[in-house]
Amino acid sequence: MIPRYSRTDMVSIWSPESKFRIWFEIEAHACDALANLGVIPKEAAATIWEKGGSATFDIDRIDEIERETKHDVIAFLTHLAEIVGPDARFVHQGMTSSDVLDTCFNVQLVKATDLLLEDLEALLAALKRRAMEHKDTVCIGRSHGIHAEPVTFGLKMAEAYAEFDRCKTRLLAAREEIATCAISGAVGTFANIDPSVEEHVAKAMGLKPEPVSTQVIPRDRHAMYFATLGVIASSIERVATEIRHLQRTEVLEAEEFFSKGQKGSSAMPHKRNPVLTENLTGLARLVRGYSIPAMENVALWHERDISHSSVERMIGPDATVTLDFALVRLTGVIDKLMVYPERMIGNMDRLGGLVHSQRILLALTQAGSSREDAYRLVQRNAMKVWDSYQVAGAASVDFLTELLEDADVRNYLSEQEIRDRFDLGYHTKNVDVIFERVFSDN
Numbered sequence: 001m002i003p004r005y006s007r008t009d010m011v012s013i014w015s016p017e018s019k020f021r022i023w024f025e026i027e028a029h030a031c032d033a034l035a036n037l038g039v040i041p042k043e044a045a046a047t048i049w050e051k052g053g054s055a056t057f058d059i060d061r062i063d064e065i066e067r068e069t070k071h072d073v074i075a076f077l078t079h080l081a082e083i084v085g086p087d088a089r090f091v092h093q094g095m096t097s098s099d100v101l102d103t104c105f106n107v108q109l110v111k112a113t114d115l116l117l118e119d120l121e122a123l124l125a126a127l128k129r130r131a132m133e134h135k136d137t138v139c140i141g142r143s144h145g146i147h148a149e150p151v152t153f154g155l156k157m158a159e160a161y162a163e164f165d166r167c168k169t170r171l172l173a174a175r176e177e178i179a180t181c182a183i184s185g186a187v188g189t190f191a192n193i194d195p196s197v198e199e200h201v202a203k204a205m206g207l208k209p210e211p212v213s214t215q216v217i218p219r220d221r222h223a224m225y226f227a228t229l230g231v232i233a234s235s236i237e238r239v240a241t242e243i244r245h246l247q248r249t250e251v252l253e254a255e256e257f258f259s260k261g262q263k264g265s266s267a268m269p270h271k272r273n274p275v276l277t278e279n280l281t282g283l284a285r286l287v288r289g290y291s292i293p294a295m296e297n298v299a300l301w302h303e304r305d306i307s308h309s310s311v312e313r314m315i316g317p318d319a320t321v322t323l324d325f326a327l328v329r330l331t332g333v334i335d336k337l338m339v340y341p342e343r344m345i346g347n348m349d350r351l352g353g354l355v356h357s358q359r360i361l362l363a364l365t366q367a368g369s370s371r372e373d374a375y376r377l378v379q380r381n382a383m384k385v386w387d388s389y390q391v392a393g394a395a396s397v398d399f400l401t402e403l404l405e406d407a408d409v410r411n412y413l414s415e416q417e418i419r420d421r422f423d424l425g426y427h428t429k430n431v432d433v434i435f436e437r438v439f440s441d442n
Contacts, residue, residue: 094193352395
């Protein structure tokens, strides 16, 4: 991924230095297990750790060897032999390249996941704080983009919290599924290496042995992993899209923090654009996109081919680096988000009380009206308010007044019964119950 959308800790996991260090550790742990079995001398295993463990692998030298051999693992092993000396002949005994590549890839994915989990924890903390802050901040709920009934801004944050808490659960499951190791040799039969070597390496690298690895670790695991990243990205986009809509000039109920000296447009000095959430929308599209090639990698030929290799060299770093950046950016957006309660009430009031239409509908049915007649009566009065709103941009006709003057409505409801249905707090009376469900374990 380009530096603009990258953070150092995640990038370092995918660096050549990190990769070759993991390759060495896999090979050296395998040598330990082979030495314990008496397959190679224990002195050789010790030498490999001593010389290789303190070495700084020369990336340029490995690249130089690979240009001749056209094989990355052989290039690394050749360079390692230059460092270790004669005992290097005991390295890679009974192993195949995929043992190293696949086990390393999964180690990197586990490390990347641990950072993503930290990112999610920080985002959850920010969402919870803002949810509690605005638990009772009333705003209009919208369906199809149209005013529906009141909610609270805290409820919007609680909804996002619950969603990302599910994302965390999914990511933990994906981490568990991806954390496997294969040291099973060519075509995965352990013909030239004892299964105990795989068990030893897996434990040393914080993984589990792959039950059946063919010559590669099955790619359904990776497909599920990258699909999980795609779902998290979709959740990021959902929150980003909500904020973008709330920041529109006609709405302006919330707004990204606009710092001193920040500029929104090269041409129009007045602009304050939702650039961060727009950026998050774009990044989410990328992360989701990486899930498709991961799924297409599942169907490899027979015991293996390398059609998956070029894909994973790109999507492994790009998906995790991009999602890491996006989660941290979203946390910053939520943490500093400007919220405008007065604007929320003002927007809600522009529709002249229509937000209470369902309560009047229910009151009429409970008073004896058929649902069809009740709907007709309420809609008849509501459309008068809508018509006035369309002309003036704010309702010049009051819904309560229209209802009180409608003789057909008054046949069922008294003035007080109608007025009682215009209690704004009624719509949000159960927010505490929802918060208890969302935050009871947190």
